Amino acid sequence: MALLQAIEMRRVRLPLVAPFRASYGVHAERDVLLLRVVTAGGEGWGECAALAEPTYTSEYVDGCQHVLREHLLPRLLGRDDLSAAGVAEALRPVVGHRMAKAAIEMAVLDAELRSKRQSFAHFFGAVRAAVDSGVSVGIHRSIPAVLGTVGGYLDQGYRRIKLKIKPGWDVEPVRAVRERFGDVPLQVDANTAYSLSDARHLAELDAFDLLLIEQPLPEDQVLAHAELAKVVRTPICLDESITSAQAAADAIQLGACKIINIKPGRVGGYLEARRIHDLCASRGVPVWMGGMLETGLGRAGNVAMAAMPNFKLPGDTSASDRYYHRDITDPFVLVDGRLNVPDSPGLGVNVDLDYLKEITASVQMVQRREGRPVRVGD
Ligand code: OSB
Ligand code: MG
Numbered sequence: 001m002a003l004l005q006a007i008e009m010r011r012v013r014l015p016l017v018a019p020f021r022a023s024y025g026v027h028a029e030r031d032v033l034l035l036r037v038v039t040a041g042g043e044g045w046g047e048c049a050a051l052a053e054p055t056y057t058s059e060y061v062d063g064c065q066h067v068l069r070e071h072l073l074p075r076l077l078g079r080d081d082l083s084a085a086g087v088a089e090a091l092r093p094v095v096g097h098r099m100a101k102a103a104i105e106m107a108v109l110d111a112e113l114r115s116k117r118q119s120f121a122h123f124f125g126a127v128r129a130a131v132d133s134g135v136s137v138g139i140h141r142s143i144p145a146v147l148g149t150v151g152g153y154l155d156q157g158y159r160r161i162k163l164k165i166k167p168g169w170d171v172e173p174v175r176a177v178r179e180r181f182g183d184v185p186l187q188v189d190a191n192t193a194y195s196l197s198d199a200r201h202l203a204e205l206d207a208f209d210l211l212l213i214e215q216p217l218p219e220d221q222v223l224a225h226a227e228l229a230k231v232v233r234t235p236i237c238l239d240e241s242i243t244s245a246q247a248a249a250d251a252i253q254l255g256a257c258k259i260i261n262i263k264p265g266r267v268g269g270y271l272e273a274r275r276i277h278d279l280c281a282s283r284g285v286p287v288w289m290g291g292m293l294e295t296g297l298g299r300a301g302n303v304a305m306a307a308m309p310n311f312k313l314p315g316d317t318s319a320s321d322r323y324y325h326r327d328i329t330d331p332f333v334l335v336d337g338r339l340n341v342p343d344s345p346g347l348g349v350n351v352d353l354d355y356l357k358e359i360t361a362s363v364q365m366v367q368r369r370e371g372r373p374v375r376v377g378d
Pocket of ligand 1: 135136189191239291292316318
């Protein structure tokens with residue numbers, strides 16, 4: 001219930017430790033949009049999940065910044081009845097743009113919880129103090145190369161390996177990882193790269209006892225996933241298709257998935273993500289926490305949410321050093337294959353403001369002047 005006075009939109013560029021390759025593109029650095037909100041009750045931080053290009057979802061970071069500045073923030077600024085729980089409703093007139101909406105809701109929630117001295121974990125009803133860490137392994141140039149990467153992560157203690165796959169890079173890397181590393185928890189993610197006519201081919205993966213196959217078909221092909229599930233025994237997990245609790249309920253009822261990957265950004269924010277968690281729990285569908293190569297801020301929120309009871313599988317919640325030489329918060333470190341859940345107020349992490357300045361590409365302030373939202377500092 002605090003007045004939203006100003007929002008700082010800051011673009012930072014973080015070099016990735018290793019380029020991340022998937023069927024939706026190659027990422028050499030993370031171009032991230034961070035939000036800092038100033039409210040009557042204090043400050044809060046948000047992180048936008050969008051990537052630089054609209055190749056995973058239709059959103060991309062420049063587009064998110066634009067829609068926030070021109071359409072979303074003006075609907076929130078200066079409202080004296082603003083709470084995180086009311087953000088989605090206030091933004092309902094704007095269709096879609098879930099990652100942009102999620103970023104501002106996260107920042108308002110952080111401000112609110114910090115002022116109440118309540119952690120995200122407590123707010124979500126966390127049931128564990130540390131969460132199992134998995135790691136997502138991009139598409140590599142050769143089998144020896146992917147075996148080297150997987151071996152390194154297993155040595156570090158990661159509790160589950162996810163291999164990105166695409167046509168031409170699927171059965172062979174999976175077979176090679178199984179042969180070299182035995183029965184480690186293993187799953188694959190196709191990021192929509194197949195079609196239903198590939199069903200017989202994808203069924204070859206059944207021989208490797210995978211935990212799941214993530215989003216084999218395009219996001220709007222929910223019914224086709226249900227058809228695929230009749231041919232492939234490996235449990236199907238949806239990522240891109242699940243844009244809301246409604247989409248999750250429909251996909252489950254159709255028999256399109258047995259497991260759901262939750263990414264708060266993809267579904268419009270942590271509050272919708274919590275509704276998906278609860279819905280899946282009531283339907284007996286386990287969930288796990290996805291990842292968007294987050295900085296320590298997004299990671300803090302995701303790790304807190306992953307401590308909820310129905311997060312039954314290790315998430316793509318890897319340690320900071322899997323992505324970045326230096327994070328913008330105290331780094332998340334792997335302890336016995338797990339990340340500790342922050343328990344300080346709000347996101348529970350401190351931003352290294354000096355380092356943040358060093359890697360900042362631009363800062364834009366949006367605030368209210370004489371009753372109208374204006375931007376400063378373009
Ligand atoms: O499909 O899960 C995905 C990264 C960016 C966009 C989409 C995906 C991913 C990952 C990496 O798989 C997850 C991570 O380690 O953050
Ligand atoms: Mg995925």
